[in-house]
Ligand SMILES: NC(=O)C1=CN([C@@H]2O[C@H](COP(=O)(O)OP(=O)(O)OC[C@H]3O[C@@H](n4cnc5c(N)ncnc54)[C@H](OP(=O)(O)O)[C@@H]3O)[C@@H](O)[C@H]2O)C=CC1
């Protein structure tokens with residue numbers, strides 16, 4: 001954001017969710033942004049109540065709403081950690097309002113990504129399976145390590161999340177797999193091993209494998225393993241606080257204010 005620019009107004013979608021509640025608090029506490037809206041699903045019991053008090057803090061003078069059109073009209077940015085169906089709809093509405101759309105949601109199908117790409121013709125969209133500085137740095141490291149090693153080194157990605165997570169593998173695991181594939185100069189989809197069970201036969205040379213753990217309240221853990229005969233490299237990121245994602249998302253919303261329409265990611269935002 002350029003010096004002297006007005007402080008951007010930000011709407012949080014999915015305000016009742018784990019990330020939504022964290023974002024309401026984070027944006028409200030930031031001197032660099034103004035919280036101008038908190039959106040929930042139609043019919044949600046929080047509608048009309050103060051966004052600060054329902055998320056466990058002091059009153060903010062912002063009534064929770066279920067009307068995205070009205071909310072986005074007041075915003076310079078929308079921060080959205082919801083579901084693929086909701087984010088695709090919000091991408092079109094945010095583009096209409098010419099608001100920067102920061103999408104943290106994961107689990108998109110290819111058809112959803114096409115619709116997000118279409119919206120990005122008219123507005124700035126920043127989308128990343130993980131908004132933390134640490135994971136985006138890890139993705140760059142995974143890319144570099146993969147570029148330095150040949151197919152004698154098997155690449156496996158192991159991720160763990162809380163019991164409520166609905167998509168697998170995580171958006172972060174896919175991001176890390178994509179980065180490792182890029183380092184090797186291949187497409188992930190052509191080399192992706194999607195989980196193993198039964199008599200699988202030996203590992204296919206050059207595959208990038210994914211393994212998923214779900215349980216308890218794990219915020220998010222990711223290992224990128226490079227395994228060869230006689231040695232192994234493990235690159236690891238452990239998230240212990242969702243604030244890291246909120247911090248990254250707000251940074252993306254501010255960064256997006258001065259950009260041309262298009263689809264960006266956190267590597268762009270962080271300049272990595
Ligand atoms: N990129 C990143 O850095 C991160 C990404 N994530 C991703 O963010 C997403 C949300 O995670 P989390 O907060 O844990 O999930 P929650 O289930 O806690 O929250 C999701 C929120 O979105 C709302 N929502 C879902 N679908 C709709 C819809 N169709 N219309 C309106 N509102 C909707 C839910 O409302 P209701 O409860 O009423 O259904 C809820 O408030 C996930 O995809 C997760 O993987 C999470 C953390 C970091």
Ligand SMILES: O=C(O)C1=N[C@H](C(=O)O)C[C@H](O)C1
Nearest residue numbers: 106129130165170171172220
């Ligand atoms: O659902 C979550 O919680 C998380 N989702 C993101 C993902 O799918 O990678 C990011 C983070 O790991 C937490």
